[in-house]
Amino acid sequence: MMEHFEANAALGMEAVQLTAAAARGDIDAQRKLRDYALESMAEKVAANALAYAHGHAVEAMIWARLAASHGEEEDAIQLTAALAYLSEFWGMDGEGQEYGNFLLGEVVTILDGLASRGNEDAAISLNAVSEMLNPRISNMAKKIKETVDAGF
Template sequence: MMTGIDPNAALGDLAPIIKRAAAGDIEAQRMGRSFAIQDMADAESRRDYAMGQGHAAEAMFWARLAASHGFEDDAVILAAVLTQLAEFWGFDRRDDSADWGNLLLAEAVTILDDLAANGNEAAATAINEMGARVSPHIFQKAKEIA
């Protein structure tokens, strides 16, 4: 174990958040997720899609940590982040270039479907909206995942 050295010190204000998040602090994990989502949105507004994709992948990491605590709101946000990352990686096509995007989108559908089945209204609304814009093969893939 290193003593007195913070390997994340170069990240400035994010370093203590990373330390708290690694120790299981859900609020720190949510903060990391929020920062990554904001960075993704900022990159997209600049049309810097390479950076946006990187921030979306980071948001997925943070969102998975926060959702692992079992709170439904965090699971809904995870599904949203997965959907956004799927858009970067391509989805809703049947060619090999869309495999990763299709898997992420199917995972999002699975999460939302489970939550909606348990009465979560936000998830029910989201799954209904996805039903109108996503091909049936994504829903079939979600059934395979479940």
């Protein structure tokens, strides 16, 4: 039998253990990695190291999606935060900025779904976001919702 090769060793032992646990579906590890990526992104934005910040935003989205896949509403709200941050790097609410616009449409769709279930935090966030966005984002959210409602 071949010895285990640890491809993530450069990250340090704690990150190796968290990554392995997250890969096995451990929601607490997924949440920790999401939060770590969001914190690292914010630090890099503050330092104006935007390429690094973008990388952390992508990583945060991945871990946030995995955590949200367990079905907890708070994790879905955290996913919207990660998506909103990432949309800033990909052209937030701009004409022709399809990926950033799609991410914002997804944010609106998730918040709307949570708000319709009675989640007050989502309703407050949805109202705040809706006041700031171009109508094209609402149209994108409608398209996403139609796709979701149709069962993909």
